[in-house]
Amino acid sequence: MDLKSEIITNIGNCYHQQSLYNDALEKYREAIRLGELSEEINYIKAKNYNNIGNLYETVKTPKDSAYYYYCKAYYYFKNDYKNTQTQKKNTIGATICTNLGEVWSTNNRIDSSKYYFNKAALYNNKAKDITLGAVLEQKIGVLYYHSHDYKTAEYHLEKAKTVFEEKEDIYKLSESYTSLIKLNKILGNEKKQTEYKDLLLTIEKKINAIQGSARAATLDNVIKEKNEVFRKKEVRLYWIITIILLITLLVIIFSVYSHKRKKDSSFLTLQKERDIIQQKEIEANELKLKINESFDEVVQLAKDNSPEFLIRFQEVYPQVCSAILKINPQLISSELKFCALLFLNFSTKDIAEYTFTSPKTVQNRKNGIRKKLNIPSDTDLYLWFKNL
Structure with missing residues (x-):
């Protein structure tokens, strides 16, 4: 150790x-x-x-x-x-x-x-x-x-x-x-x-x-470590899919056994179970794509300084903006956008580069956000946003 x-x-x-x-x-x-x-x-x-x-x-x-x-x-x-x-x-x-x-x-x-x-x-x-x-x-x-x-x-x-x-x-x-x-x-x-x-x-x-x-x-x-994190999430997602499929399979077996004497309704029952499996697979695949693509999309919009960044961020992480606005409802869009960059773990240098400002300006904005959200000076700003 x-x-x-x-x-x-x-x-x-x-x-x-x-x-x-x-x-x-x-x-x-x-x-x-x-x-x-x-x-x-x-x-x-x-x-x-x-x-x-x-x-x-x-x-x-x-x-x-x-x-x-x-x-x-x-x-x-x-x-x-x-x-x-x-x-x-x-x-x-x-x-x-x-x-x-x-x-x-x-x-x-x-x-x-x-x-x-x-x-x-x-x-x-x-x-x-x-x-x-x-x-x-x-x-x-x-x-x-x-x-x-x-x-x-x-x-x-x-x-x-x-x-x-x-x-x-x-x-x-x-x-x-x-x-x-x-x-x-x-x-x-x-x-x-x-x-x-x-x-x-x-x-x-x-x-x-x-x-x-x-x-x-x-x-x-750093990239390898981040990829490892996503890989673990992907493995976890596969386990969830497997469990869902196993549960679904058990449901099918139980349903078929319970209704095998009802020949007139057996075909409809089997078709229903197949639909359930297909729907679960679709949902699981959509969830997997959403996890991988949404994060990458939001980060890329931030790097491009796109005007769509804040809108997309609120769609992907609605709870973050809600939590921030509960603390200070008077925050304007530019301040919410800055908070979103901090939540995504962008460094001072990165924020300055992607928003075409100086590191000093970014640091001043950090201090301003601390005051408006009542974040103590001895609290790490990134950890605070991560724990929202």
């Missing part, structure tokens, strides 16, 4: 890296559920709640959401750390404390930020994770940058950059070069600023190339 939970967590990390945030969140929560019976449940929870906090920070939800999950991760880490202290547990402790320190740094709480960075350093001294140590140096450098202690910031940022270059960690180098560009602009060092800009451009080209192929592979995996 521990291994399976770890695999699911890693799949979630792949989705997260490819901006498939809802799929990543689902995997992190699945990993936690799988680990419930494990002896290392506290470690599993600490790791995955930290990942969820990082996910919420990535999608720029209110900082309280990320901080909540980081605190939750730290709580389970401390419970686990009291029992055994291993390298991997010191590593996750250092990671969680680094993230908490960064949250406080972003909110200009210098003392709180330094407190958690110091704890992260203590854990990492035991874990001896060179890359994690460099990440911590990077965060500390940014902290000093915001505190206007530019020389100290430069020392830590350069130290982090050196490790990332040795490790050839292009993702961390991108962040490192970006910070050094800002710093050298403040320091007035145009030569270094130009040098880091050139390095950043080279790194970003590599990242884009890697992400392109990785995104294709990840999307293939």
Whole structure:
């Protein structure tokens, strides 16, 4: 169970890296559920709640959401750390404390930020994770940058950059070069600023190339999982059809046996039963087609930004719009259409692309929908619509 939970967590990390945030969140929560019976449940929870906090920070939800999950991760880490202290547990402790320190740094709480960075350093001294140590140096450098202690910031940022270059960690180098560009602009060092800009451009080209192929592979995996879900539904539907046919067959046998002495009405009885079978088969086939085609049709209308999308959505999912309008009857058609996109699990990026708007506009509309439907800020918007 521990291994399976770890695999699911890693799949979630792949989705997260490819901006498939809802799929990543689902995997992190699945990993936690799988680990419930494990002896290392506290470690599993600490790791995955930290990942969820990082996910919420990535999608720029209110900082309280990320901080909540980081605190939750730290709580389970401390419970686990009291029992055994291993390298991997010191590593996750250092990671969680680094993230908490960064949250406080972003909110200009210098003392709180330094407190958690110091704890992260203590854990990492035991874990001896060179890359994690460099990440911590990077965060500390940014902290000093915001505190206007530019020389100290430069020392830590350069130290982090050196490790990332040795490790050839292009993702961390991108962040490192970006910070050094800002710093050298403040320091007035145009030569270094130009040098880091050139390095950043080279790194970003590599990242884009890697992400392109990785995104294709990840999307293939997502499609396979979705197809597996539909396959299971199809199998379930076949079972229903089989049961219906068996029941119908039993009814026929019973009817024939009961009325075999009534020769004058036997033909009509048999014909009636045949009609029942045929009708059941027609209904079953129609149900199967409806399940597969209606969903695909609605999704395609959404992708095409078709004016027929909302009408068709209400036909396929009438209970959704009814439930939304019960909460707020004043919602207009465009707001109902936006809610429908959220119900269908379209990401911010997808909504922006298909409605020809910017991600920022989509995020603002999400916040507006939260207010109009009284959805708490710490509640995941997609999960809320899924549970309607």
